[in-house]
Amino acid sequence: MTVVESMTIPVPGGELYAEVVGSGPPVVLLHAGFLGVQMWDEQLELAAEHQLVRYEARSHGRSSTAMRDHHPSEDLRAVLDHLGLERVSLVGNSMGGGTSLTFALLHPDRVDRMVLFGPGVPPVEFRDPFILEHHREEEAAKRAMDADRFLDNALEYAVDGPHRRPDQVDPEVRRRCREMAATTVLNHHTATGRLLEVDVRSRLEEIAAPTVLVVGELESSDLHRMAREAARRMPHAELVEFGGCGHMTNMEDPQRANDLIRRHLAG
Template identity: 35%
Template sequence: MSSHIDPSVVEVHVPAPGGGRLWAERRGGGSPVVLLHGSGMDSRLWDAVAPALARHHDVIRYDARGLGRSDAPERTFDDIEDLGAVLDHFGLGSAALVGLSMGGETALDFALAHPDRVTALGLVGASVSGHDWPPSPETTAYAEARRRRDTAVLAELELSVWAAMGRGATGGELIATMVEENAARRIISEQHLAGAPARDAERQLGSVTAPTLVVHGDHDHPEIAAIARRLAADIPGARGHLVPGADHYLPLRTPEQLTTLLLNHLA
Protein backbone atom coordinates (compact mmCIF):
# COMPACT_ATOMS: atom_id res chain seq x y z
CA MET A 1 0.00 0.00 0.00
CA SER A 2 1.41 3.39 -0.96
CA SER A 3 2.14 5.98 1.70
CA HIS A 4 0.39 9.34 1.69
CA ILE A 5 2.90 11.00 4.00
CA ASP A 6 4.11 14.28 2.52
CA PRO A 7 7.92 14.40 2.95
CA SER A 8 7.82 18.20 2.75
CA VAL A 9 5.82 18.40 6.01
CA VAL A 10 8.03 18.50 9.10
CA GLU A 11 6.74 18.50 12.69
CA VAL A 12 9.00 19.85 15.43
CA HIS A 13 8.90 20.89 19.07
CA VAL A 14 10.20 24.43 19.56
CA PRO A 15 11.73 25.25 22.96
CA ALA A 16 9.48 27.85 24.56
CA PRO A 17 10.88 30.83 26.47
CA GLY A 18 10.97 29.95 30.16
CA GLY A 19 10.47 26.23 29.63
CA GLY A 20 8.26 23.75 27.83
CA ARG A 21 7.83 23.14 24.12
CA LEU A 22 5.62 24.47 21.35
CA TRP A 23 4.39 22.05 18.68
CA ALA A 24 5.02 23.42 15.19
CA GLU A 25 4.76 22.27 11.59
CA ARG A 26 6.59 23.47 8.50
CA ARG A 27 5.66 22.70 4.90
CA GLY A 28 6.15 23.99 1.38
CA GLY A 29 8.72 26.45 0.06
CA GLY A 30 9.02 30.08 -0.90
CA SER A 31 8.63 33.22 1.17
CA PRO A 32 7.77 32.38 4.81
CA VAL A 33 4.27 32.70 6.27
CA VAL A 34 3.39 31.95 9.91
CA LEU A 35 -0.22 31.03 10.76
CA LEU A 36 -1.55 31.85 14.24
CA HIS A 37 -4.80 30.49 15.65
CA GLY A 38 -7.26 31.95 18.15
CA SER A 39 -7.96 31.38 21.83
CA GLY A 40 -9.47 28.01 22.68
CA MET A 41 -8.39 26.62 19.30
CA ASP A 42 -5.19 25.10 17.93
CA SER A 43 -3.36 24.94 14.61
CA ARG A 44 -5.96 22.58 13.14
CA LEU A 45 -7.83 25.81 12.41
CA TRP A 46 -5.58 26.02 9.32
CA ASP A 47 -6.03 22.42 8.11
CA ALA A 48 -7.93 23.49 4.98
CA VAL A 49 -5.66 26.48 4.19
CA ALA A 50 -2.07 25.45 4.99
CA PRO A 51 -1.63 22.86 2.18
CA ALA A 52 -2.83 25.27 -0.50
CA LEU A 53 -0.67 28.11 0.82
CA ALA A 54 2.32 25.76 0.96
CA ARG A 55 2.24 25.33 -2.81
CA HIS A 56 3.56 28.89 -3.00
CA HIS A 57 5.05 29.64 0.44
CA ASP A 58 7.12 28.27 3.29
CA VAL A 59 4.23 27.78 5.73
CA ILE A 60 4.70 27.42 9.48
CA ARG A 61 1.87 26.91 11.93
CA TYR A 62 2.11 26.19 15.63
CA ASP A 63 -0.04 25.51 18.68
CA ALA A 64 -0.02 28.44 21.11
CA ARG A 65 1.21 27.84 24.64
CA GLY A 66 -0.93 25.28 26.48
CA LEU A 67 -3.20 24.57 23.52
CA GLY A 68 -3.27 21.69 21.05
CA ARG A 69 -0.03 19.72 21.28
CA SER A 70 2.02 22.43 23.01
CA ASP A 71 3.02 22.10 26.65
CA ALA A 72 0.93 23.77 29.33
CA PRO A 73 2.61 26.80 30.90
CA GLU A 74 3.91 26.47 34.44
CA ARG A 75 4.73 30.16 34.80
CA THR A 76 3.76 33.41 33.12
CA PHE A 77 4.56 33.64 29.44
CA ASP A 78 4.34 36.22 26.65
CA ASP A 79 2.72 35.25 23.35
CA ILE A 80 4.93 37.74 21.49
CA GLU A 81 8.07 36.11 22.90
CA ASP A 82 6.70 32.70 21.88
CA LEU A 83 6.17 33.91 18.30
CA GLY A 84 9.70 35.28 18.23
CA ALA A 85 11.02 31.93 19.46
CA VAL A 86 9.22 30.13 16.61
CA LEU A 87 10.72 32.49 14.03
CA ASP A 88 14.17 32.09 15.56
CA HIS A 89 13.90 28.30 15.70
CA PHE A 90 13.28 28.16 11.96
CA GLY A 91 16.02 30.71 11.25
CA LEU A 92 13.62 33.35 9.97
CA GLY A 93 14.68 36.95 10.32
CA SER A 94 11.26 38.01 9.06
CA ALA A 95 8.01 36.49 7.81
CA ALA A 96 4.45 37.30 6.89
CA LEU A 97 2.06 36.76 9.81
CA VAL A 98 -1.52 35.59 9.36
CA GLY A 99 -3.58 35.37 12.53
CA LEU A 100 -7.18 34.77 13.50
CA SER A 101 -8.79 36.34 16.58
CA MET A 102 -6.21 36.15 19.40
CA GLY A 103 -3.66 35.08 16.78
CA GLY A 104 -4.35 38.26 14.83
CA GLU A 105 -3.92 40.29 18.01
CA THR A 106 -0.58 38.59 18.66
CA ALA A 107 0.54 39.17 15.05
CA LEU A 108 -0.37 42.87 15.25
CA ASP A 109 1.35 43.35 18.62
CA PHE A 110 4.45 41.61 17.25
CA ALA A 111 4.42 43.81 14.13
CA LEU A 112 4.35 46.93 16.29
CA ALA A 113 7.13 45.65 18.56
CA HIS A 114 9.30 44.22 15.75
CA PRO A 115 8.38 45.97 12.47
CA ASP A 116 11.57 44.77 10.79
CA ARG A 117 10.53 41.13 11.28
CA VAL A 118 7.09 41.33 9.62
CA THR A 119 6.84 41.44 5.83
CA ALA A 120 3.03 41.41 5.66
CA LEU A 121 0.01 41.01 7.94
CA GLY A 122 -3.19 39.05 7.39
CA LEU A 123 -5.68 39.84 10.16
CA VAL A 124 -8.63 37.42 10.03
CA GLY A 125 -11.53 38.06 12.41
CA ALA A 126 -8.84 39.65 14.54
CA SER A 127 -9.09 41.05 18.03
CA VAL A 128 -6.83 43.96 18.96
CA SER A 129 -5.10 44.79 22.21
CA GLY A 130 -6.43 47.89 23.95
CA HIS A 131 -9.96 47.41 22.61
CA ASP A 132 -12.71 48.09 25.13
CA TRP A 133 -15.24 45.32 24.63
CA PRO A 134 -18.75 46.43 25.59
CA PRO A 135 -20.34 44.52 28.47
CA SER A 136 -22.78 41.83 27.43
CA PRO A 137 -24.46 38.72 28.87
CA GLU A 138 -22.02 36.52 26.94
CA THR A 139 -18.89 38.22 28.32
CA THR A 140 -20.32 37.89 31.82
CA ALA A 141 -21.05 34.21 31.20
CA TYR A 142 -17.51 33.66 29.87
CA ALA A 143 -15.99 35.25 32.98
CA GLU A 144 -18.17 33.13 35.26
CA ALA A 145 -17.32 29.91 33.40
CA ARG A 146 -13.60 30.70 33.67
CA ARG A 147 -13.92 31.52 37.38
CA ARG A 148 -15.72 28.24 38.04
CA ARG A 149 -13.41 26.33 35.67
CA ASP A 150 -16.53 24.96 34.03
CA THR A 151 -15.04 23.65 30.82
CA ALA A 152 -18.32 22.24 29.48
CA VAL A 153 -20.03 25.63 29.72
CA LEU A 154 -16.97 27.38 28.31
CA ALA A 155 -16.97 25.10 25.25
CA GLU A 156 -20.73 25.53 24.82
CA LEU A 157 -20.37 29.33 24.95
CA GLU A 158 -17.49 29.27 22.46
CA LEU A 159 -19.53 27.29 19.95
CA SER A 160 -22.77 29.22 20.38
CA VAL A 161 -21.19 32.69 20.26
CA TRP A 162 -18.34 32.20 17.80
CA ALA A 163 -19.33 29.22 15.66
CA ALA A 164 -22.74 30.69 14.97
CA MET A 165 -23.25 28.76 11.73
CA GLY A 166 -23.36 25.54 13.71
CA ARG A 167 -21.92 22.06 13.61
CA GLY A 168 -23.72 21.23 10.37
CA ALA A 169 -21.94 23.93 8.33
CA THR A 170 -18.59 23.35 6.59
CA GLY A 171 -15.85 22.54 9.09
CA GLY A 172 -18.34 22.24 11.94
CA GLU A 173 -17.24 18.87 13.29
CA LEU A 174 -13.56 19.85 13.46
CA ILE A 175 -14.46 23.19 15.07
CA ALA A 176 -16.50 21.44 17.79
CA THR A 177 -13.77 18.86 18.41
CA MET A 178 -11.06 21.52 18.63
CA VAL A 179 -13.06 23.70 21.02
CA GLU A 180 -14.07 20.84 23.29
CA GLU A 181 -10.55 19.41 23.47
CA ASN A 182 -9.03 22.81 24.32
CA ALA A 183 -11.63 24.07 26.80
CA ALA A 184 -9.75 22.96 29.92
CA ARG A 185 -6.36 23.86 28.46
CA ARG A 186 -7.35 27.42 27.62
CA ILE A 187 -8.26 28.20 31.23
CA ILE A 188 -4.74 27.31 32.38
CA SER A 189 -3.12 29.06 29.42
CA GLU A 190 -5.07 32.29 29.86
CA GLN A 191 -4.26 32.42 33.57
CA HIS A 192 -0.53 32.42 32.78
CA LEU A 193 -0.60 34.81 29.82
CA ALA A 194 1.27 38.02 30.58
CA GLY A 195 1.85 41.16 28.56
CA ALA A 196 -1.31 41.35 26.48
CA PRO A 197 -3.44 43.29 29.02
CA ALA A 198 -0.84 46.07 29.09
CA ARG A 199 -0.65 46.43 25.31
CA ASP A 200 -2.65 48.93 23.32
CA ALA A 201 -2.29 48.29 19.60
CA GLU A 202 -5.65 49.92 18.89
CA ARG A 203 -4.17 53.36 19.51
CA GLN A 204 -0.99 52.63 17.55
CA LEU A 205 -2.54 51.40 14.30
CA GLY A 206 -1.16 54.35 12.37
CA SER A 207 2.36 53.08 13.14
CA VAL A 208 1.91 49.71 11.40
CA THR A 209 4.29 49.52 8.43
CA ALA A 210 3.56 46.03 7.07
CA PRO A 211 1.15 45.68 4.11
CA THR A 212 -2.06 44.58 5.79
CA LEU A 213 -5.13 42.62 4.73
CA VAL A 214 -8.13 42.68 7.10
CA VAL A 215 -10.71 39.92 6.63
CA HIS A 216 -13.85 38.95 8.52
CA GLY A 217 -16.93 36.85 7.89
CA ASP A 218 -20.45 38.18 7.50
CA HIS A 219 -21.67 35.86 10.30
CA ASP A 220 -18.93 36.84 12.78
CA HIS A 221 -19.57 38.62 16.09
CA PRO A 222 -20.66 42.27 15.61
CA GLU A 223 -17.75 43.53 17.70
CA ILE A 224 -15.27 41.69 15.47
CA ALA A 225 -16.86 43.46 12.50
CA ALA A 226 -16.41 46.80 14.29
CA ILE A 227 -12.76 46.00 15.01
CA ALA A 228 -12.21 44.97 11.38
CA ARG A 229 -13.57 48.32 10.18
CA ARG A 230 -11.27 50.14 12.60
CA LEU A 231 -8.23 48.11 11.50
CA ALA A 232 -8.92 48.70 7.80
CA ALA A 233 -9.48 52.43 8.35
CA ASP A 234 -6.55 53.18 10.66
CA ILE A 235 -3.72 50.93 9.43
CA PRO A 236 -1.99 52.80 6.59
CA GLY A 237 -2.84 51.26 3.23
CA ALA A 238 -4.80 48.37 4.74
CA ARG A 239 -7.39 46.60 2.61
CA GLY A 240 -10.56 45.23 4.16
CA HIS A 241 -12.58 42.30 2.81
CA LEU A 242 -15.89 40.84 3.99
CA VAL A 243 -16.29 37.12 3.26
CA PRO A 244 -19.86 35.83 2.86
CA GLY A 245 -20.93 32.59 4.47
CA ALA A 246 -18.40 32.59 7.31
CA ASP A 247 -18.51 33.07 11.07
CA HIS A 248 -15.48 33.51 13.36
CA TYR A 249 -13.96 30.20 12.20
CA LEU A 250 -13.48 31.56 8.70
CA PRO A 251 -10.44 29.40 7.71
CA LEU A 252 -12.55 26.26 8.14
CA ARG A 253 -15.84 27.70 6.85
CA THR A 254 -14.58 29.27 3.59
CA PRO A 255 -11.00 28.05 3.08
CA GLU A 256 -10.90 28.54 -0.69
CA GLN A 257 -11.94 32.20 -0.51
CA LEU A 258 -9.49 32.93 2.29
CA THR A 259 -6.63 31.15 0.53
CA THR A 260 -7.22 33.18 -2.63
CA LEU A 261 -7.26 36.43 -0.66
CA LEU A 262 -4.05 35.52 1.16
CA LEU A 263 -2.20 34.38 -1.96
CA ASN A 264 -3.08 37.64 -3.71
CA HIS A 265 -2.01 39.66 -0.68
CA LEU A 266 1.26 37.79 -0.21
CA ALA A 267 2.23 37.68 -3.90
Protein backbone atom coordinates in the same frame (compact mmCIF):
# COMPACT_ATOMS: atom_id res chain seq x y z
CA MET B 1 3.07 14.03 -1.26
CA THR B 2 3.87 17.05 0.93
CA VAL B 3 5.75 16.14 4.09
CA VAL B 4 4.83 17.92 7.32
CA GLU B 5 7.67 18.15 9.85
CA SER B 6 6.54 18.39 13.47
CA MET B 7 8.71 19.63 16.33
CA THR B 8 8.72 21.33 19.71
CA ILE B 9 10.26 24.77 20.09
CA PRO B 10 11.58 25.93 23.48
CA VAL B 11 10.24 29.13 25.04
CA PRO B 12 10.87 30.47 28.57
CA GLY B 13 9.05 28.15 30.95
CA GLY B 14 7.86 25.66 28.35
CA GLU B 15 7.72 24.60 24.72
CA LEU B 16 5.47 25.07 21.70
CA TYR B 17 4.22 22.38 19.32
CA ALA B 18 4.95 23.41 15.72
CA GLU B 19 4.74 22.10 12.17
CA VAL B 20 6.63 23.16 9.03
CA VAL B 21 5.68 22.21 5.48
CA GLY B 22 6.46 23.36 1.95
CA SER B 23 9.08 25.65 0.46
CA GLY B 24 9.24 29.23 -0.71
CA PRO B 25 8.70 32.58 1.03
CA PRO B 26 7.85 31.79 4.66
CA VAL B 27 4.36 32.29 6.09
CA VAL B 28 3.37 31.77 9.73
CA LEU B 29 -0.22 30.72 10.49
CA LEU B 30 -1.48 31.82 13.93
CA HIS B 31 -4.65 30.21 15.26
CA ALA B 32 -7.65 31.58 17.16
CA GLY B 33 -8.14 31.25 20.91
CA PHE B 34 -9.00 27.73 22.19
CA LEU B 35 -8.20 26.22 18.77
CA GLY B 36 -5.02 24.75 17.29
CA VAL B 37 -3.03 24.23 14.12
CA GLN B 38 -5.78 22.10 12.53
CA MET B 39 -7.86 25.20 11.89
CA TRP B 40 -5.45 25.89 9.02
CA ASP B 41 -5.76 22.47 7.36
CA GLU B 42 -7.45 23.93 4.26
CA GLN B 43 -4.63 26.45 3.90
CA LEU B 44 -1.97 23.72 3.59
CA GLU B 45 -2.43 23.80 -0.18
CA LEU B 46 -0.43 27.05 -0.02
CA ALA B 47 2.64 24.91 0.76
CA ALA B 48 3.02 24.51 -3.01
CA GLU B 49 4.21 28.14 -3.07
CA HIS B 50 5.30 28.92 0.50
CA GLN B 51 7.07 27.47 3.50
CA LEU B 52 4.23 27.28 6.01
CA VAL B 53 4.85 27.36 9.76
CA ARG B 54 1.96 26.73 12.13
CA TYR B 55 2.27 26.36 15.88
CA GLU B 56 0.08 26.14 18.96
CA ALA B 57 0.21 28.96 21.47
CA ARG B 58 0.88 28.32 25.14
CA SER B 59 -2.05 26.68 26.92
CA HIS B 60 -3.40 25.46 23.58
CA GLY B 61 -3.34 22.04 21.92
CA ARG B 62 -0.07 20.18 22.39
CA SER B 63 1.98 23.12 23.68
CA SER B 64 2.95 23.68 27.32
CA THR B 65 0.47 24.94 29.88
CA ALA B 66 1.29 28.54 30.80
CA MET B 67 2.11 28.76 34.48
CA ARG B 68 3.57 32.25 34.19
CA ASP B 69 2.45 35.44 32.42
CA HIS B 70 3.77 35.76 28.87
CA HIS B 71 3.72 37.87 25.71
CA PRO B 72 2.51 35.81 22.71
CA SER B 73 4.46 38.07 20.34
CA GLU B 74 7.68 37.08 22.07
CA ASP B 75 6.79 33.41 21.60
CA LEU B 76 6.34 34.16 17.90
CA ARG B 77 9.79 35.71 17.85
CA ALA B 78 11.18 32.56 19.53
CA VAL B 79 9.59 30.43 16.78
CA LEU B 80 11.18 32.54 14.03
CA ASP B 81 14.57 32.55 15.73
CA HIS B 82 14.47 28.78 16.25
CA LEU B 83 13.73 28.23 12.57
CA GLY B 84 16.22 30.84 11.36
CA LEU B 85 13.55 32.98 9.71
CA GLU B 86 14.45 36.66 9.55
CA ARG B 87 11.39 37.98 7.71
CA VAL B 88 7.99 36.35 7.24
CA SER B 89 4.39 37.03 6.28
CA LEU B 90 1.75 36.46 8.93
CA VAL B 91 -1.72 34.95 8.54
CA GLY B 92 -3.77 35.01 11.74
CA ASN B 93 -7.29 34.48 12.98
CA SER B 94 -8.73 36.27 16.05
CA MET B 95 -6.17 35.85 18.86
CA GLY B 96 -3.59 35.01 16.19
CA GLY B 97 -4.46 38.24 14.43
CA GLY B 98 -3.83 40.19 17.63
CA THR B 99 -0.46 38.50 18.06
CA SER B 100 0.39 39.34 14.44
CA LEU B 101 -0.47 43.02 14.88
CA THR B 102 1.59 43.20 18.06
CA PHE B 103 4.58 41.54 16.42
CA ALA B 104 4.36 43.80 13.38
CA LEU B 105 4.34 46.85 15.68
CA LEU B 106 7.29 45.72 17.81
CA HIS B 107 9.37 44.03 15.08
CA PRO B 108 8.47 45.76 11.80
CA ASP B 109 11.68 44.64 10.08
CA ARG B 110 10.63 41.00 10.44
CA VAL B 111 7.16 41.24 8.85
CA ASP B 112 6.56 41.38 5.10
CA ARG B 113 2.77 41.20 4.69
CA MET B 114 -0.25 40.15 6.74
CA VAL B 115 -3.69 38.64 6.16
CA LEU B 116 -5.76 38.77 9.35
CA PHE B 117 -9.17 37.13 9.78
CA GLY B 118 -11.38 38.70 12.47
CA PRO B 119 -8.39 40.05 14.38
CA GLY B 120 -8.63 41.35 17.91
CA VAL B 121 -6.76 44.65 18.29
CA PRO B 122 -4.98 44.69 21.67
CA PRO B 123 -6.00 45.73 24.21
CA VAL B 124 -9.16 43.96 23.09
CA GLU B 125 -12.31 45.66 24.35
CA PHE B 126 -15.68 43.92 24.07
CA ARG B 127 -18.89 45.95 24.02
CA ASP B 128 -21.34 43.75 22.11
CA PRO B 129 -24.06 42.55 24.56
CA PHE B 130 -24.05 39.16 22.80
CA ILE B 131 -20.34 38.67 23.51
CA LEU B 132 -20.52 40.03 27.06
CA GLU B 133 -23.36 37.67 27.95
CA HIS B 134 -21.43 34.68 26.60
CA HIS B 135 -18.35 35.74 28.55
CA ARG B 136 -20.46 35.72 31.72
CA GLU B 137 -21.72 32.26 30.82
CA GLU B 138 -18.13 31.15 30.21
CA GLU B 139 -17.11 32.26 33.70
CA ALA B 140 -20.12 30.48 35.22
CA ALA B 141 -19.17 27.26 33.39
CA LYS B 142 -15.60 27.57 34.69
CA ARG B 143 -16.79 27.98 38.28
CA ALA B 144 -19.06 24.95 37.89
CA MET B 145 -16.19 23.00 36.23
CA ASP B 146 -18.68 22.07 33.49
CA ALA B 147 -16.60 21.43 30.39
CA ASP B 148 -19.54 20.64 28.10
CA ARG B 149 -21.34 23.84 29.08
CA PHE B 150 -18.12 25.78 28.54
CA LEU B 151 -17.57 24.29 25.07
CA ASP B 152 -21.19 24.77 23.98
CA ASN B 153 -20.99 28.41 24.99
CA ALA B 154 -17.63 28.95 23.25
CA LEU B 155 -18.97 27.59 19.97
CA GLU B 156 -22.09 29.75 20.19
CA TYR B 157 -20.16 33.01 20.36
CA ALA B 158 -16.93 32.16 18.53
CA VAL B 159 -18.27 30.00 15.69
CA ASP B 160 -22.02 30.61 15.29
CA GLY B 161 -22.00 34.29 16.22
CA PRO B 162 -24.98 36.53 17.01
CA HIS B 163 -26.85 36.04 13.72
CA ARG B 164 -27.06 32.23 13.32
CA ARG B 165 -28.38 29.20 15.13
CA PRO B 166 -25.99 26.25 15.49
CA ASP B 167 -27.92 24.32 12.83
CA GLN B 168 -27.22 27.11 10.33
CA VAL B 169 -23.46 26.58 10.54
CA ASP B 170 -21.47 23.97 8.61
CA PRO B 171 -21.57 20.99 11.03
CA GLU B 172 -18.03 19.92 10.09
CA VAL B 173 -16.64 23.33 10.99
CA ARG B 174 -18.44 23.17 14.35
CA ARG B 175 -17.24 19.60 14.98
CA ARG B 176 -13.61 20.45 14.27
CA CYS B 177 -13.70 23.62 16.38
CA ARG B 178 -15.27 21.76 19.29
CA GLU B 179 -12.67 19.01 19.03
CA MET B 180 -9.78 21.50 19.09
CA ALA B 181 -11.32 23.48 21.94
CA ALA B 182 -11.95 20.31 23.94
CA THR B 183 -8.27 19.37 23.62
CA THR B 184 -7.26 22.79 24.90
CA VAL B 185 -9.68 22.68 27.84
CA LEU B 186 -8.67 19.12 28.77
CA ASN B 187 -4.92 19.74 28.52
CA HIS B 188 -4.70 23.23 30.00
CA HIS B 189 -7.46 23.84 32.54
CA THR B 190 -4.78 24.23 35.25
CA ALA B 191 -3.09 27.21 33.54
CA THR B 192 -2.33 30.14 35.82
CA GLY B 193 -0.26 32.29 33.44
CA ARG B 194 -1.96 35.24 31.76
CA LEU B 195 -1.64 36.32 28.15
CA LEU B 196 -0.16 39.84 28.34
CA GLU B 197 -1.28 42.47 25.85
CA VAL B 198 0.60 45.41 24.34
CA ASP B 199 -1.32 48.60 23.55
CA VAL B 200 -1.47 48.24 19.79
CA ARG B 201 -4.67 50.23 19.35
CA SER B 202 -3.05 53.57 20.20
CA ARG B 203 -0.23 52.93 17.70
CA LEU B 204 -2.01 51.46 14.67
CA GLU B 205 -0.57 54.20 12.42
CA GLU B 206 2.91 52.74 13.04
CA ILE B 207 2.10 49.33 11.51
CA ALA B 208 3.33 49.73 7.95
CA ALA B 209 3.18 46.13 6.67
CA PRO B 210 0.67 45.79 3.80
CA THR B 211 -2.32 44.12 5.45
CA VAL B 212 -5.69 42.70 4.47
CA LEU B 213 -8.21 42.63 7.32
CA VAL B 214 -11.00 40.11 6.75
CA VAL B 215 -14.25 40.17 8.69
CA GLY B 216 -17.20 37.80 8.32
CA GLU B 217 -20.54 39.37 7.48
CA LEU B 218 -22.15 37.46 10.39
CA GLU B 219 -19.41 38.36 12.87
CA SER B 220 -20.08 40.22 16.13
CA SER B 221 -20.16 44.00 16.09
CA ASP B 222 -16.96 44.17 18.15
CA LEU B 223 -14.89 42.46 15.46
CA HIS B 224 -16.41 44.65 12.75
CA ARG B 225 -15.57 47.73 14.82
CA MET B 226 -11.97 46.72 15.48
CA ALA B 227 -11.32 45.74 11.86
CA ARG B 228 -12.81 48.99 10.52
CA GLU B 229 -10.69 51.08 12.86
CA ALA B 230 -7.52 49.19 11.99
CA ALA B 231 -8.21 49.49 8.25
CA ARG B 232 -8.82 53.24 8.62
CA ARG B 233 -5.71 53.98 10.66
CA MET B 234 -3.07 51.58 9.35
CA PRO B 235 -1.31 53.22 6.38
CA HIS B 236 -1.34 50.16 4.07
CA ALA B 237 -4.43 48.21 5.11
CA GLU B 238 -7.66 47.25 3.37
CA LEU B 239 -10.87 45.74 4.71
CA VAL B 240 -12.61 42.78 3.06
CA GLU B 241 -15.93 41.28 4.13
CA PHE B 242 -16.75 37.61 3.56
CA GLY B 243 -20.47 37.25 2.97
CA GLY B 244 -22.30 34.43 4.76
CA CYS B 245 -19.42 33.78 7.20
CA GLY B 246 -18.93 34.25 10.92
CA HIS B 247 -15.69 34.36 12.87
CA MET B 248 -14.02 31.29 11.35
CA THR B 249 -13.82 32.76 7.86
CA ASN B 250 -10.81 30.76 6.67
CA MET B 251 -12.60 27.52 7.62
CA GLU B 252 -16.05 28.48 6.34
CA ASP B 253 -14.89 29.78 2.94
CA PRO B 254 -11.41 28.27 2.50
CA GLN B 255 -11.13 28.70 -1.25
CA ARG B 256 -11.87 32.41 -1.11
CA ALA B 257 -9.49 32.72 1.83
CA ASN B 258 -6.70 30.91 -0.02
CA ASP B 259 -7.19 32.96 -3.18
CA LEU B 260 -7.03 36.17 -1.14
CA ILE B 261 -3.89 35.04 0.72
CA ARG B 262 -2.19 34.11 -2.56
CA ARG B 263 -2.99 37.45 -4.21
CA HIS B 264 -1.92 39.54 -1.24
CA LEU B 265 1.31 37.68 -0.55
CA ALA B 266 2.23 37.93 -4.23
CA GLY B 267 2.12 41.70 -3.84
